[in-house]
Amino acid sequence: MADLKKNPFVAEDGREIVLKADHLCIQFGGLKAVDDVNLSIRRGELYGLIGPNGAGKTTVFNLLTGVYKPTSGRFFLCGKDLTGKAPAEINRCGIARTFQNIRLFGNLTVAENVMVGLGNQIPCSLFESMFRLPRHFKAEAEYRKKAMELLEVFHLAEYADHLAQNLPYGKQRKLEIARAMATNPTLLLLDEPAAGMNPNETQELMDVISFIRQRFGITILLIEHDMRLVSGICEQLTVLNFGTELAKGDTASVLNDPNVIKAYIGE
Amino acid sequence: MDFLSALINGLSSGGTYAIIALGYTMVYGIAKMLNFAHGDVIMVGGYTMFLTLMALGHPLVALAAATVFCVILGVTIERLAYRPLRGASPLAVLITAIGVSFLLQSLAQIIFGSSPKMLVQLQISGGITLGALSIDYSTLLTLAVTAVVMVVLSLFVKYSKTGRAMVAVSEDRDAALLMGVNTNAIIAITFAIGSALAAIAGYLMLCKAPSLSNTMGAMPGIKAFTAAVIGGIGSIPGAMLGGILLGVVESISYSVPALAPFTDAVEFSILILVLLVRPSGILGKMRREKV
Numbered sequence: 001m002a003d004l005k006k007n008p009f010v011a012e013d014g015r016e017i018v019l020k021a022d023h024l025c026i027q028f029g030g031l032k033a034v035d036d037v038n039l040s041i042r043r044g045e046l047y048g049l050i051g052p053n054g055a056g057k058t059t060v061f062n063l064l065t066g067v068y069k070p071t072s073g074r075f076f077l078c079g080k081d082l083t084g085k086a087p088a089e090i091n092r093c094g095i096a097r098t099f100q101n102i103r104l105f106g107n108l109t110v111a112e113n114v115m116v117g118l119g120n121q122i123p124c125s126l127f128e129s130m131f132r133l134p135r136h137f138k139a140e141a142e143y144r145k146k147a148m149e150l151l152e153v154f155h156l157a158e159y160a161d162h163l164a165q166n167l168p169y170g171k172q173r174k175l176e177i178a179r180a181m182a183t184n185p186t187l188l189l190l191d192e193p194a195a196g197m198n199p200n201e202t203q204e205l206m207d208v209i210s211f212i213r214q215r216f217g218i219t220i221l222l223i224e225h226d227m228r229l230v231s232g233i234c235e236q237l238t239v240l241n242f243g244t245e246l247a248k249g250d251t252a253s254v255l256n257d258p259n260v261i262k263a264y265i266g267e
Numbered sequence: 268m269d270f271l272s273a274l275i276n277g278l279s280s281g282g283t284y285a286i287i288a289l290g291y292t293m294v295y296g297i298a299k300m301l302n303f304a305h306g307d308v309i310m311v312g313g314y315t316m317f318l319t320l321m322a323l324g325h326p327l328v329a330l331a332a333a334t335v336f337c338v339i340l341g342v343t344i345e346r347l348a349y350r351p352l353r354g355a356s357p358l359a360v361l362i363t364a365i366g367v368s369f370l371l372q373s374l375a376q377i378i379f380g381s382s383p384k385m386l387v388q389l390q391i392s393g394g395i396t397l398g399a400l401s402i403d404y405s406t407l408l409t410l411a412v413t414a415v416v417m418v419v420l421s422l423f424v425k426y427s428k429t430g431r432a433m434v435a436v437s438e439d440r441d442a443a444l445l446m447g448v449n450t451n452a453i454i455a456i457t458f459a460i461g462s463a464l465a466a467i468a469g470y471l472m473l474c475k476a477p478s479l480s481n482t483m484g485a486m487p488g489i490k491a492f493t494a495a496v497i498g499g500i501g502s503i504p505g506a507m508l509g510g511i512l513l514g515v516v517e518s519i520s521y522s523v524p525a526l527a528p529f530t531d532a533v534e535f536s537i538l539i540l541v542l543l544v545r546p547s548g549i550l551g552k553m554r555r556e557k558v
Contacts, residue, residue: 065445091447103442105435115428116435119447126456129427140426183447
């Protein structure tokens with residue numbers, strides 16, 4: 001039997017490709033911030049995106065979440081073309097993210113932050129909420145229950161009714177991940193989750209990341225500078241430098257690539 | 268007794284200011300803009316009631332019609348005039364809002380003429396007497412409606428999906444967007460709620476003084492805006508507090524013969540005094556710049 005045309009969303013080893021980015025480019029005026037970046041991330045994988053400051057890593061995240069529209073190139077989640085869609089829509093299709101600078105809703109409680117992330121997963125119309133019909137109370141109870149379950153996973157349940165802005169830094173980072181997980185994503189983008197953390201907090205964060213991978217089977221793309229964290233948990237890496245791919249492949253070989261060492265440390 | 272009745276009247280007119288101020292403060296908090304056409308939505312509501320009364324006759328039908336029409340108007344204004352300017356400089360949005368305000372006032376003048384219309388069908392006369400104290404029914408109605416509006420709105424914002432999304436958008440619009448919140452819809456809902464409240468406020472105003480003109484929304488609009496700033500613009504409890512404070516000050520000042528002619532001046536002086544002590548309003552967040 002003749003070979004079927006190769007499915008572009010299945011990797012060579014037969015695993016499904018969750019995120020595929022083809023030739024992503026974005027240009028700001030005369031500056032090519034991201035130039036021909038290709039990614040293919042398999043289901044369940046923990047993929048790292050590293051590179052010196054200003055290499056375009058966060059810009060890639062902004063492209064993948066719809067904050068910026070790519071000048072050219074496309075990206076697909078589980079085979080579905082999401083290029084050019086609005087951020088809220090991309091989120092509903094299954095890509096959630098955290099931010100380099102924490103951007104929680106500070107004046108909402110910890111539980112409420114997660115409940116915002118839960119969004120429209122429980123049906124209840126504006127009209128029903130306005131006039132406090134029975135379904136409103138059922139939906140609210142359900143939201144609260146789901147939020148508490150997630151907070152348990154992240155060991156944040158005891159802080160549920162604290163204002164998010166009053167949490168210590170490390171816990172705010174965890175809450176951001178919990179809020180992103182609440183949107184029920186297929187792919188989670190973590191933008192420097194360990195930035196500003198002390199070694200204990202970083203260790204705790206690594207444990208949380210491994211735990212949510214086991215528990216939810218989620219695929220993660222992660223930006224990080226902390227090499228201990230990167231070499232500790234990432235399976236595949238792409239290194240960006242001046243907006244272009246410098247190297248890609250499995251973590252150990254990429255980190256030993258002379259070009260990568262040169263970009264980070266210099267000649 | 269004079270003081271007590273001034274206080275009760277003040278609570279009542281303050282309630283009307285508070286209901287209007289809620290529209291200003293919610294739109295400011297969530298869309299980060301001052302909707303200076305908000306007062307004129309009250310006026311459009313008034314004319315809607317006028318037309319409905321001529322056709323159908325019942326005040327409650329008129330109120331319902333005005334509420335529906337104001338909601339449609341508010342959402343339409345947002346869609347056509349403000350949404351295209353999302354991301355434009357705040358000054359451009361402000362001037363657009365003032366333009367919308369003039370547009371509504373002038374349209375009403377062209378359609379209905381400039382002489383005031385009397386809506387006697389809406390007027391609620393009479394009252395109750397408790398010893399030397401007499402309270403109008405319209406005052407009692409305003410107090411009751413204000414209380415209900417405040418409780419329902421507070422519960423809605425605190426304990427519903429849409430309410431939480433509103434707070435999220437006001438805290439950080441981009442983060443809310445990336446968490447799957449449809450910010451355009453949330454902003455439209457905010458305008459809808461504000462406009463419905465404006466219609467209700469217009470009804471309460473006309474119950475007391477049934478004279479309708481194309482500028483009837485202007486002064487209450489400015490006073491309610493003042494109330495929102497006194498309370499801390501962007502804060503819902505702040506708008507309620509500011510509105511009631513302003514109403515009470517207005518009424519008490521009006522009951523003192525020496526101050527009566529200067530009532531408006533007294534009210535706006537309160538604004539200046541509050542801002543001198545607390546630049547972000549009574550319940551507004553004091554933000555200290557981190558360095």
